[in-house]
Amino acid sequence: MSAYHAIQWIDHKLRLLDQRKLPLEVTYLDYEDYRAVATAIREMVVRGAPAIGITAGYGMVLAAQQSQSEAVSGLRADLDAAAAVLCAARPTASNLFYAVDRALKRAADSRLATPEALRKAVLEEAHAIFETECQANLNIGRNALPLVPDDATFIHHCNTGPLATGEYGTALRVIIAAHEAGKRVHAYVDETRPRLQGARLTAWELKQLGIPHTVIVDSAAAHIMRTRGVDLCVVGCDRVAANGDTANKIGTYALALAAHIHGVPFYVVGPTSTIDRAIASGDEIKIEERPAQEVTHVRTCQIAPDDTQVANIAFDVTPAQYITAIITERGVAYPPYKESLAALFA
Numbered sequence: 001m002s003a004y005h006a007i008q009w010i011d012h013k014l015r016l017l018d019q020r021k022l023p024l025e026v027t028y029l030d031y032e033d034y035r036a037v038a039t040a041i042r043e044m045v046v047r048g049a050p051a052i053g054i055t056a057g058y059g060m061v062l063a064a065q066q067s068q069s070e071a072v073s074g075l076r077a078d079l080d081a082a083a084a085v086l087c088a089a090r091p092t093a094s095n096l097f098y099a100v101d102r103a104l105k106r107a108a109d110s111r112l113a114t115p116e117a118l119r120k121a122v123l124e125e126a127h128a129i130f131e132t133e134c135q136a137n138l139n140i141g142r143n144a145l146p147l148v149p150d151d152a153t154f155i156h157h158c159n160t161g162p163l164a165t166g167e168y169g170t171a172l173r174v175i176i177a178a179h180e181a182g183k184r185v186h187a188y189v190d191e192t193r194p195r196l197q198g199a200r201l202t203a204w205e206l207k208q209l210g211i212p213h214t215v216i217v218d219s220a221a222a223h224i225m226r227t228r229g230v231d232l233c234v235v236g237c238d239r240v241a242a243n244g245d246t247a248n249k250i251g252t253y254a255l256a257l258a259a260h261i262h263g264v265p266f267y268v269v270g271p272t273s274t275i276d277r278a279i280a281s282g283d284e285i286k287i288e289e290r291p292a293q294e295v296t297h298v299r300t301c302q303i304a305p306d307d308t309q310v311a312n313i314a315f316d317v318t319p320a321q322y323i324t325a326i327i328t329e330r331g332v333a334y335p336p337y338k339e340s341l342a343a344l345f346a
Contacts, residue, residue: 003208006046006163007054007130012065014058016046019163023204034063034082041089041096044195048164049238049274050133053095056086057126060103064119075115079107079122091286092247092315093238094276099129130166136271136329137168141177144234144269144327148178152231154187155221155259158249159201160236160269171234171269172202174327179211187213188224192249194294194312218251222258233259237270237326244320244337245282250313256322265324272328272344282317290314 004026008015014031020043021027029045031037037059040046046055063082069075083100090096106125112118154175158164161172169176178185187206192198199215206213216224224230233255239247246252246268259266279285292310296302304310326333326341333340 004162005167006051007058007166009058009061009127014055014062016040016055017163018045019047019201020045022163023200032062032065034059034066035085037062038085038089041086047197048159049093049095049236050137050165050170050271051163052090052093053099053273054126054130054133054166056089056096057099057103057129059086060100061119061123061126064107064122067115070115072112072115072118075118076107079104090288092288093274095238095271095273098273099126102129133165133271133273134167136273137165137170137173139329140170140269140271140327141168141173143329143332144174144267145177145181147232147265147267147325147327147332148174148183148185149231150183152178152183152185153229154185155190155224155230155233155255155264156187156202157190157198157218157233157235157252157255158192159197159205160234161202161205163201163205164236169205170271171236171267172205174234174267174269175206175211176209179209185211187211188221188230189213189215190218190221190251190255191215192251193218196298197249218254221255222262225258225262225264230259230262230264232265232267234267234269237268237274238315239279239285240268240270240275240326240341241279241281241285242275242277242338242341243281244323244326244333244335244341245285246318246320246323246326247282247285247287247315248318250316253316253318253322256318260322266322267325267327268318268323269327272330275328275341275344277342277345282319285315285317287316288314
């Protein structure tokens with residue numbers, strides 16, 4: 001377990017580590033209003049698909065606490081309204097919708113006869129979502145170990161460590177688990193423009209853990225593969241379609257193409273809560289576009305001319321044909337993904 005905590009439930013409040021301030025400041029923010037939680041998700045106080053899901057679960061708890069209704073029916077109506085606000089915060093990561101749906105289904109239990117019982121049940125469900133994700137992270141690390149050579153050089157994109165997932169990590173957990181198992185690992189860390197989650201967050205986490213790493217600009221990945229050698233690429237996922245097409249942080253698709261050309265195994269890593277079996281392919285995944293200032297500025301420093309036109313596309317979709325395997329807590333899925341992903345849920 002990490003020495004820091006991205007998400008905590010303390011004294012009926014949600015506490016988030018403000019990831020916008022890292023690596024220069026470690027600042028925690030407390031939330032008592034679900035609307036503020038939605039804003040925190042949208043403004044990336046918290047980010048990473050599993051962590052967004054966990055946060056949304058506790059946002060539903062806060063909505064239940066905020067409700068002034070003295071009737072179960074009124075409280076359920078308030079939860080429905082809160083769900084709409086939370087789900088609108090970010091459109092791509094399936095974990096957000098998964099967690100909110102779990103909270104709503106738990107609240108709909110006809111055996112919950114009082115508002116107090118319903119509030120308790122929603123809190124229990126949020127805790128269960130958190131625990132499920134944490135256990136999934138650990139199992140992902142175990143399932144990935146046989147795929148990692150004893151001397152392993154990785155390329156990792158974006159941030160998928162404890163900051164992004166709750167406690168242990170997904171794709172970064174593969175690197176951490178290999179390190180903990182005594183394997184000699186080194187990670188090339190894509191900086192991950194425009195918000196620099198790799199340079200700011202992944203490098204910070206690897207430094208905490210004493211794992212050797214080197215930060216590179218995103219466009220250097222292919223050169224590193226050709227000139228220095230890479231054993232495997234590991235990336236997270238925000239949504240995986242039934243056919244294996246995967247949405248992840250922008251730049252993932254380019255990394256997959258470079259890995260394909262250089263014969264480097266390319267692994268998508270994430271919990272089964274990120275697999276959306278309701279969509280047939282990546283063409284159905286809604287791709288978020290974010291504010292232009294994230295591209296025209298680095299923090300408060302402007303780097304582009306005034307009034308520059310910007311397309312700040314936050315995610316891309318990697319076609320399944322470029323993915324070597326998808327590593328989950330239930331096992332490793334290989335092509336053809338339509339069959340292997342369905343088998344994980346059998």
